[in-house]
Amino acid sequence: MTRPFVLVLAAAAFLAAWLPARAQHSTPPLRLAIAGLVHGHVSGFLRAAQARPDVRLVGVYEPDATLLKKYAQRYNLADADVFTDLAAMLDRAKPEAIASFTNTYDHPVVVEAAAARHLTVMMEKPLAVSNAHAQRIRRAAGQGGIQVLVNYETTWYPSHGTIWTLIKERRAAGDIRKMVALDGHAGPKAINVQPEFLEWLSDPVKNGGGALFDFGCYGANLMTWLMDNQRPRTVTAITQQFQPDVYPRVDDEATIVLEYPTAQGIIQASWNWPFNRKDLEVYGHHGLAIATGGYGLRVGLPNEPEHAVTPEPRAADERDSISHLIAVVRDKRAPNGLSSLDNNLIVTEILEAARESARTHRPVALARE
Template identity: 20%
Template sequence: MEHKIKLGIIGTGNIFKAAHLKPLLEHPEVEIAAVCDVNKERVEEYAGHYKIPYAYTNYQDLLKHEEIDAIDICTPNLFHSEIAIAGLKAGKHVFVEKPDAVNPEEAQKMADAAKESGKILMAMRNNRFTAASRYLKLFIDGGGMGEIYTGRCGWIRRRGIPGKGGWFTTKELSGGGPLIDLGVHMIDLAVWLMGNPKPIAVTGATYTKFANNDMSDSIDSDFGEKKEDGMFDVEDLATGFIRFDNGATLQIEFSWASNIEEGTNYVELRGTKAGSRIQNGQLKIFTETMGELTDLVPVLKQNEAPHGEHLKHFIDVVKGRTAPILTPEQGVDMIKILSALYQSAESGKEVRM
């Protein structure tokens, strides 16, 4: 029988429960061999219910197991790089939830550790795995959009501050608000579709206007663990502008709360042959055919579990069946963009990269 990937889970909070657990349990080549969380009661419950052999409250203990091939990190953002680097040095392949790290220095240390260890390092980019994204990437790579020279992307909520007062809204643990939480998704998708040009300069602005507002109309508000007397020292809205080395540009907007008609997420690109928009998972392409302006709406089989598809891709890469869709260097570039946007927001000036 072919060797199963023995996986160690580090962090068993909401993102693991909602998006990682099911596809990992169902994967025929994966065995969850160990689970770790600082919440002793929760980790023991997981171990007992799913018959996982080992349960820990300290990730260092999990990493000592030589039989564990890879780890999946689903902790608060601050600990992503620390655990990833330790895992790579322990000879494990590493999958980590987004964002890769809370600053570029830590992201670079992760990339360096991956190179030195020869192990796979991959951060969650589930939006690359939706049906719309995959179709559009093939369309672009086939020359269907021509030169992509500008675009805009965003993820804006009317109300939806996750775990208010918890680690999401505590800068020391999260690294920031919706820019680092939601921005990493849509900026990455836009840059990937554009062919991964290198960012050279950014301008950003951030706002915190809803820290004292308790009204909620979104299930996203319940995603994190709330604390009534907790911290809220991050932004609830960010806007900005990114310039790339090939002359292309990208406008951005991300919010957990703002007074808009309704929430939405989107990536809109403009090319010399066609334009495109993925909005809430639906793709439209805008072009010309037979001398007329034409809107194309591909009929796609919707992928309901892009997180799971990315985890499957990680296993395929570990098994040597395919090349990684995401490199550690792209992860470093992403964190550099986010960090520069925060720097620009603080200084009120453009930041060169």
């Protein structure tokens, strides 16, 4: 091999490595703003965003000046980047996307402000406290031509991604017959959530309910996904107060039953579990998959006794909410099924019907489309 040819090969190898790296380096970080600081998940999100080179936090809005100051000091936020007025933040900071950590009742206000400026919004679950609020969000998103994403911790679980591959893509268990979601913890006060978080979680207006909305949304989201956005025929729910002295205005225990033409969904949402849990069971015609948290998974199939399975790693843009948001804003993909507005409009229908069923002690039939 001649020396000039060797040099050409070396140069080609260098360019092959250098060009993608340069392209990645030349992509500016996502200009991200945060709207609201009263949701307890904001602390973890702030830490994650500040640690990423592909994100630049350009503004934080919170109407409570005392709370805003506390977070500004804790996370070393510059005075120029914190605002007590949402419109002022959006107009001065000029973000590309907004992550909302308000109470659920205020979600439409954030989306409407974002839509007027054509900005993508990602909010913490659930989408809305009512169908009326959900439709405000839908209309604003349509008028502004924006994406609205709803973030659930369970969306990024490798165990759930593997269940989708097994049950939906491979159809290894046959048609789905029953789904059971078990979500919750010992209660927001028992686990010492922030005072500002507890205040609205236990407010039936700002939260839509108690455990019913706080944890019932997880199962509704996953079941809507597994049923390909099919709306259930009926929703039947029971809510109770096992801790009325702690949560006098909202339920702390809820069970929801979803009736589909060929399947049932059972959602157990609780602020009374003796431990934290986000578990999902899916039973098909001839198989099952049971996820315990993000990494525990057991599978039983014909000629395969129930056994543990190691979940498959998620794709890079499905591993966490920020990576997914960046991919959506950069037009590399659409929101995934669990984060999508279409899914979460149905989730809101289910939760509102469950609230009405619990109030009337009757099943609620969802209106046919």
